[in-house]
Amino acid sequence: MKAAYNLVLLCLLAVSTVASAQTPNNPEQQPNSFTLPGAGEDNPLMQDGEFEPPMNDIVESQSIxxxxxxxxxxxxxxxxxWKRRIWRVIDVQEKINLPFINPQRPLITILLEAAQAGDLRVFDPIGGDNFSxxxxQRTLTSMAGGIDSVRVLDPETYEEKIVLQERLFDPTSVKRYRIQEMWFFDKESSTMKVRILGIAPMIQETTESAGRTIERPMFWIYYPEARQLLAxxxxxxxxxxxxxxxxxxxFEYRFFNSYITKASNVLDERIDRPERSGREQLLDSERIKQEIFNYEQDLWSY
Structure with missing residues (x-):
């Protein structure tokens, strides 16, 4: 009986010794202290001391x-x-064109980021739409945002002072895109084809003098150079x-809706002139579209 009692005492003494050895002496490592998950230096979820967010999907997308x-x-x-140069306008407020203004990453943001990074050449619309x-870089930077000097009046001293105000580009100010394309008939394949030449985002601005809203092209993108970026x-x-x-x-499979605003002509006139009504512009746009279709059909005999 005494031997069994001594054996129990030895077991209890061994357990208490192991427990005291595993208790940390550093107060920062006490069990009561709380450490955020992923805060360890060797944690694979941390890179250079910054938190790495998890993949917000079921599989990592690599194909694009x-x-x-x-x-x-x-x-x-x-x-x-046969060939004919056509200018079209894409209205981003139409349902099929809503991906152009996707709030997560609209097309204008993609173009501006690539242009500012030097991955894409942009052409000034002052030189026309022939990419000349x-x-x-200074004009491009000021267009995409910057710092403005604004004169304000101090309400206490009534003195005028200059305040620096940050100006951010608003992607929603781009309501339409202008497309320049070439329709042509290839005799080798006996088919009518089309190739896009340029894309120009149209920005809406309010003039201080006239107090009315005008629309102008921000810049021109030469589409064949931008194909890899857009892909x-x-x-x-x-x-x-x-x-x-x-x-x-x-753009290649024409997943957008548009209407013609200009076709090459001897007077270089546009269909969407201010003096013309919307009905006249629409009829002219449909007439040019029908002319292109009829040209291909007239080449065949049935």
């Missing part, structure tokens, strides 16, 4: 970032038996988040 565009087929001048004048940027696809639709797909 790794996509490579196919080059256009070579054309011979002798095979182009590059926009300088690596996702565009929203209705009803299927796994569609992997890129902005290059939107």
């Amino acid at each position: 970032r790794e996509r490579r565009v196919l080059p256009y087929e070579n054309l011979r001048e002798a095979d182009i038996m 004048m590059l926009m300088d 690596n940027e996702s565009a929203f696809a209705y009803g299927n988040d796994a569609a992997n639709r890129s902005w290059e797909d939107v």
Whole structure:
């Protein structure tokens, strides 16, 4: 009986010794202290001391970032038996065009970020729409935001002073996009084809002198140079988040609605002139569209 009693005492003494050895002496490491999850230096969720957010999806999307565009087929001048330059306008407020103003990443944000990073050339609309004048970096930077000097009146001393105010670009100010494209008939394949040449976001501004809202192109993008950039940027696809639709797909497969505002003519006149009514502009736009369709159909005999 005494041997059993001594054995129990030895077991209790061993347990108390192990427990005291595992108790930390550092007060910062006491069990009562609380440490945020992921705050350890060797935690894989931390990179350079910054929190790395988890993947907000079920699989990491790689197909868009790794996509490579196919080059256009070579054309011979002798095979182009007819062509016509067309200007269109995309109204982003139409339902099919709403991906252009997706609040998470609108198209204008993609273009401005690439232009400011030097990944995309932008052309000044002062030189026209023939891509003849590059926009300088200072103009581009001031267009996308900056610091303005504003004169304000001090309510206490009634003295006028200059205050620096940050100016941020508002993506919602771009309501429409102008598209320049070339329609042509390829004799080799006996098909009517179209290639987009340029894209210009149209910004709305209110003039201080006249007090009315005007619309002007911010800059021109030469579309063949921007194809690879647009192919690596996702565009929203209705009803299927796994569609992997890129902005290059939107323009190449014509996932947008537009109307014609100008066609090449001897007087270089636009359809959407202010003196013309909306009905006249719409009828002219449909007439030009029908002329392109009829030209291809008239080449065939049935």
